[in-house]
Amino acid sequence: MKPIIFSIIFLIFTSVQSVFSQYTEVINSNRPGVSQSAFSVGTNVIQLETGPYYIKEKHTPLQQEVSGLGIDFAARYGLLWEDLEINVQGTFQNDTKKQYAPVSTFDQKRSNFKHLTVGAKYMIYDPYRNAEEEKPNLYSWKANQKFKWKSLIPAIAIYAGANFDTKDNPYTAPGVEGFSPKIAVISQNNFDGGWVFIVNLIKDRIGTDQSDFQYILTLTHSLNPQWVVFGETQGIKSDFYADNLFRVGGAYLWNKNFQLDTALTFNTKDTPSVFGVNFGISYRLDFHEDKEIDNGSPAQDELRLQERKIQKQKEIDLEKSKKLEKRSKSKKNS
Structure with a gap:
């Protein structure tokens, strides 16, 4: 567990503590995409995000096919300061891998964690903190609707964590086991009109034979206070696996603490082709209290x-x- 401790200490002592709240009145979930928001859930908020999925892959040149079920999950907690969040994220999959041969077909039953990570996220810059200081134009509605160039400046967060992979995991490269570091830089732009653009740059399983570099670009749009749609692209590059995945879907806000979502995942190649569909829920236990400053x-x-x-x-x-x-x-x- 040492990498986790070092990661949290690094995040705490290389950043300046903020007194501005990241807490929101309604749940702020990372689902149904796979990117992380730059913002934390807020102090004393426990948030659970999970959902089952179906996956089908077909590798045409190797004559292999994989189909099965899995579950994504995340537990997030706002710790000590508004800018700091600790979380556990993982994916567990159970599938059947078929190897087609001229005479017969071989089936291999597989099940394990595709990834299991404990980490911490800390926001180091938030351009929206002083938004309340901007005064509206009381004489022109049109002036208040103009594009704000300041919105091009993103909020920035950093993430560090530790993966844990078991021995002989069928979803990782041979020899990958035990703990390995994971780091990420996260940016988020909140544009007028309910548009949000998130970028994740990730270096995963550092120092192993499956040292991935990933980028995730997520664009979401609020149709109204209840419905949100999104599109996402994820690039993965390593010696073990490379892909470009696309996701589309949406979410429905049932109430301020409960969200439902669904998404489709696909790619455009056959080494392998990927198709997936997932459903999910996000729920938070809200024990947040705004800190009041009393100078007497x-x-x-x-x-x-x-x-x-x-x-x-x-x-x-x-x-x-x-x-x-x-x-x-x-x-x-x-």
């Missing part, structure tokens, strides 16, 4: 209260300006 000054407490009232009034005025502008447009059109 009633005068400053009163000042903060007045500032909140002023901000609320500005929001009301902004709504009024939107309605007036819409009425003005409708009158011009008529």
Whole structure:
């Protein structure tokens, strides 16, 4: 377990602690894609993400075919600070590998973890922390809808963890067993209109005969407060396996702590061809409490209260300006 301890210590002491909250009122799941968000779940939040899947692979040149079932799972916890998250992620698969021969067909039953990783993620930069300081234009709804160039600056997080692979695992390269490091750099852009773009750059099983480099690009779009659709591409490169996978799917927010999702996975080659379908759920146990800063000054407490009232009034005025502008447009059109 030493690599895990070193990873957490590295993340803690090479980053500056933040006092801004990453907690959200509704669940923020990494599903149904396989990329990690740059944001943590928030302190004292326990989040479980899991789901079964069906997989079918066909390697035409080698005359091999694999079909079976599996389950993805992740447990996430916001620890100590808003920027820090520890998590356990894994995939367990049970399948049948068929080797076609001129005379007969050989079946091999297989089951094991395709991966099992314990790690920690820490956000080192968040351009959205001071978003509340941006004042809306109270006189122009159109001005508030303009593209914000600042949204091109992503939030950045780093991840470090340790894989554990058992001996003679059928899903890894020969000789790969025990612990191996995994690191990643994660970026996330939150654009207006409900668009989110996530990039994961990953170096996995470092120092083994299956030292993968992976990139994952995920684009999601909120159709409304309940429905989200996404598209994703994942590139994998190592001496053991290389592929370009594509995923499409969506998620439904049942309530603020519970999400349902589904996705399809496929590629465009035959060494092997890949087709998969998964269903999943995400659920959180929310014990989060916002930290209140009390400096013992009633005068400053009163000042903060007045500032909140002023901000609320500005929001009301902004709504009024939107309605007036819409009425003005409708009158011009008529």
